[in-house]
Amino acid sequence: MSARILTKRELIPGMTSQMVLHAPHIAHKARPGNFIILRVHAQGERIPLTIADADPASGTITIVFLVVGKTTARLNLLHEGDVIPDVCGPLGKPTHIERKGDVVCVGGGTGVAAMFHIAKGHYLAGNRVTAVIGARTKALLLFHAELSRFCAEVSVATNDGSMGVKGLVTDALAERLSRGPEVAEVVAVGPVPMMQAVAEVTRPLGIKTTVSLNTIMVDGIGMCGACRCTVDGEMRFACVDGPEFDAHKVDFAELRNRLEQFHGQERAELERFKKQFEVAGG
Numbered sequence: 375m376s377a378r379i380l381t382k383r384e385l386i387p388g389m390t391s392q393m394v395l396h397a398p399h400i401a402h403k404a405r406p407g408n409f410i411i412l413r414v415h416a417q418g419e420r421i422p423l424t425i426a427d428a429d430p431a432s433g434t435i436t437i438v439f440l441v442v443g444k445t446t447a448r449l450n451l452l453h454e455g456d457v458i459p460d461v462c463g464p465l466g467k468p469t470h471i472e473r474k475g476d477v478v479c480v481g482g483g484t485g486v487a488a489m490f491h492i493a494k495g496h497y498l499a500g501n502r503v504t505a506v507i508g509a510r511t512k513a514l515l516l517f518h519a520e521l522s523r524f525c526a527e528v529s530v531a532t533n534d535g536s537m538g539v540k541g542l543v544t545d546a547l548a549e550r551l552s553r554g555p556e557v558a559e560v561v562a563v564g565p566v567p568m569m570q571a572v573a574e575v576t577r578p579l580g581i582k583t584t585v586s587l588n589t590i591m592v593d594g595i596g597m598c599g600a601c602r603c604t605v606d607g608e609m610r611f612a613c614v615d616g617p618e619f620d621a622h623k624v625d626f627a628e629l630r631n632r633l634e635q636f637h638g639q640e641r642a643e644l645e646r647f648k649k650q651f652e653v654a655g656g
């Protein structure tokens with residue numbers, strides 16, 4: 375189905391944008407952890423994006439995306455009022471949310487926005503939520519104010535020390551865990567190396583840890599095999615069995631290899647797109 379862009383906000387100009395889409399059929403069913411697959415034009419590639427928030431009353435969903443390649447660059451050229459011709463969802467298994475006490479939600483880069491819906495879901499279920507968020511520098515930090523509205527605590531880490539702890543999100547996470555109280559679950563969304571590092575912080579402490587795997591996806595319905603990953607020694611499809619899995623059982627080395635497989639092709643496509651755009655006078 376198509377979806378109209380109601381609002382577009384460049385959170386980090388030229389790099390990260392937030393769009394609110396009118397998609398009532400998705401907004402009514404969307405749960406934290408779900409994602410959509412969209413196409414920017416009829417022949418375009420299908421890309422997965424997390425539903426960062428959903429409002430059934432207004433029939434809207436929010437997406438936040440980092441401009442990394444051809445399709446996200448094309449998406450970022452659209453304006454308020456434009457229509458995205460193909461938006462499919464909600465897809466994936468929703469986050470398992472129940473009342474369990476203290477939950478720490480870790481987000482890195484654009485993953486902070488993807489983590490927002492999950493953190494909000496845990497808060498609405500009655501959990502005490504701590505957000506641990508990180509970015510290279512303060513100007514690149516997303517959703518600090520939004521998370522502060524319902525999180526008991528928002529811990530920040532920046533690589534350059536311009537805000538919060540100087541270092542990585544795992545440094546802020548370790549600091550939070552060392553202070554207690556006991557944490558029932560850690561949830562992490564962000565780049566694969568970050569999620570892997572979070573798993574290694576919580577493993578020796580025996581804290582249940584969930585990660586949302588951003589594998590390559592094509593159909594999003596378990597038919598193409600593009601999103602396969604190994605969890606607990608078994609092949610799983612991130613689109614239908616996930617995207618969330620037990621962080622301590624994910625084969626991260628394999629996941630990193632698979633993500634790197636298409637780098638050459640992706641770079642060539644982006645260069646071709648940039649040239650076309652220049653020729654068209656964009």
Ligand SMILES: Cc1cc2nc3c(=O)[nH]c(=O)nc-3n(C[C@H](O)[C@H](O)[C@H](O)COP(=O)(O)OP(=O)(O)OC[C@H]3O[C@@H](n4cnc5c(N)ncnc54)[C@H](O)[C@@H]3O)c2cc1C
Nearest residue numbers: 409421422423424438439440442443444445446588589640
């Ligand atoms: C379930 C799921 C949810 C996602 N949610 C979001 C989201 O909310 N916001 C967001 O910005 N991105 C999200 N992603 C990643 C997003 O799908 C990719 O950034 C997008 O497909 C890139 O398309 P492209 O054509 O612009 O770039 P491409 O040309 O396909 O790729 C350019 C570069 O982007 C990186 N990349 C490509 N695909 C992925 C991927 N799946 N994960 C991580 N890096 C990738 C690689 O480094 C690659 O070299 C999600 C991925 C999955 C699987």
Ligand code: FES
Nearest residue numbers: 592594596599613
């Ligand atoms: S995206 Fe095709 S099987 Fe998961």
